[in-house]
Amino acid sequence: ISGGDEGAKQGECSSFSFPVPDLQYDRKGYWSITLYSGEGWVETENFNTNSLTTDPNDDGTYTIHFSCDADAINNLEVVPNWSGLFRTYLPTSVEGTLAFSEDLIANHPIVSVAQ
Numbered sequence: 830i831s832g833g834d835e836g837a838k839q840g841e842c843s844s845f846s847f848p849v850p851d852l853q854y855d856r857k858g859y860w861s862i863t864l865y866s867g868e869g870w871v872e873t874e875n876f877n878t879n880s881l882t883t884d885p886n887d888d889g890t891y892t893i894h895f896s897c898d899a900d901a902i903n904n905l906e907v908v909p910n911w912s913g914l915f916r917t918y919l920p921t922s923v924e925g926t927l928a929f930s931e932d933l934i935a936n937h938p939i940v941s942v943a944q
Contacts, residue, residue, distance in 0.1 A: 830862070830913045833939025840909045842897040845939040848890050848932075850917050851925045854880075858919030862893060867910030875906045897942060 830845065837843035852858035861879035866872040878893065883903050885891055894901035895911075915933065920926040 830915050830933070830939065834941055836941030837895065837939045838910060840896050840907050840911065842901070842942045843895045843939050844892055844897070844901075844942050845895070845937065846886070846890055846892040847937045848929075849880075849885075850929050851921045852880075852917055853919040853921055856919055858917075860915065860917045862905070862913055862915050864895075864905055864907055864911055864913040866908050867912070869912075872908050873906035875904070878903060878905060894942070895939070 833843060833845070850860050852860065859880040861877060863877040864871070864873070865876075880891075883891055883893070892903060894904040895907045897904050917926055917929070
């Protein structure tokens with residue numbers, strides 16, 4: 830994942846919503862997001878989350894906030910020009926993982942949020 834719109838790229842409050850990836854949760858499959866600086870380093874203390882620690886939305890999707898107020902759920906800290914990796918562990922199929930990745934890119938942008 831990358832910073833999204835210009836405000837998000839610069840580390841302003843932003844959010845990213847996505848559906849549940851098709852993983853083998855019954856076999857301890859999970860997803861994770863890890864954030865990095867533009868140089869590829871972890872630069873904040875609150876830099877990662879995963880399906881075991883993130884609170885889902887009421888409809889079962891997830892929303893991650895980036896550098897928002899303290900009351901924002903699932904909030905991670907980012908720096909300007911940040912990027913991140915969305916990893917999936919124990920997917921049900923290669924095809925499903927590719928379809929999920931393509932859907933994230935096409936339909937789930939990271940956008941600035943007014944506070």
